Amino acid sequence: MIHARRRIEIVVEAVRAEEVTDLLDRLGATGWTMLPVLAGRGRQGVRRGGDLSGVLDNVVIICICGEKVAERVMEAQEELLGARPAIVNITDCGVLRAEHF
């Protein structure tokens, strides 16, 4: 049995990641996952992490949640965009264990 959930994916600078995860926690997300980014290209050109200060490092934050939390995240978009994320996307997904999300 697959249960429908929402999957929020946010690409943001590593130095600002805590602002995003704090927001997700506050909005009632049951959890999130953070992944390092090797490189990417967007409006501002190629960005490659790994400099010694770490300021060019990006991370991906993935949060699987129910409809209510996803709506709260969209309502709080001004605060979310304050952390200057590169990409925010929300998609539908399915999970095996409904009680976890």
Add this chain to the structure above:
Amino acid sequence: MPPCRGAERPRSPPACPRVPARAAITYCGGVSTLVALLPPPVMFFALGFGAGAVRADLHVPEALAKTLSLYLMVAIGLKGGAALAMPGAAEGLWAALGVGVALSFLLPLPAFLLLRLTSRLDRETAAAVSGHYGSVSVVTFAAASGTLVTLGVPQEGFMPAVLAAMETPAILTAILLARLGGGADKPKLRTGKLAREVLLNGPVVLLMGSFLIGYLAGEPGRRQLAPFTEALFPGALCLFLLEMGLMAVRQLRASGASSKGAGLPWALIGFGLVMPLIGGAAGLLAGGWAGLSPGGVALMAVLGGSASYIAVPAAMRLALPRADAGIYVTLSVAVTFPFNILVGIPLWLRMAGVGG
């Protein structure tokens, strides 16, 4: 402490570099060997740069580069602390600290002015870049200090403390420059997080901590750790500079692939080459004024001319989030750092009257 032949300077501080006797015989006295002109670490930097430029399949793992950077700070701190623990070694410490801090506070001003006059950088990015040039580069200092040891030129043992003290004042000047006369829509300054970043940033904590440990451990501690802090140092510096060469090319390439297509504008590259000369000249004068030995004056000039690429970028990212990180990291790592390694250090050594 073995005597340093060829370094007969009457004002030699007790921090005479501890080169092994054989090395002292070979290198002291300004022997015009290839080693003196082009030390192995510099050749490794060139190797990294060349390998990167021709896209050779050569990579230094990121974790190793960060480890080496930590190692260099620990070694510099321990050596400096142990040298300061020698009797009489603190003479001139406060004057050197004072001029170092003053340089760090003041150097962002000419940098900011130069950027605003010659480039089209916005106020916030110009302020962020100028902060990097007031602060210092640990590895440039390490390379210069290593060259002095190779040449058998004494240097003040407390210079690592000056290095640590110069890391952060420039950050405050940069924030002021960005906020004075800026627009009304300033982003909220996360003061607590920023204060932690400025005062407790990794390089400063590690340098000062190692310095203190070196000081407390004194001569017995120095002898115990010498294989780690002294014998390994030149080799670790070589490996780290290899990575810095590779990194410089990576940064240049990433900035060349930016949306504007052209990479860094020439005006900015010019700034990255001229500003170290201004800062270095200021350091040379300040070091002389503070009464440092020729080796110390050379190091002060190197500090004045160097630009940060570890502590300041992290602080600027928090303090001035709208400033373009690609510009300040690339300028500092890929333009000014190579310039200082290849041109700056030999120039300041010569101007200070050392280095043959």
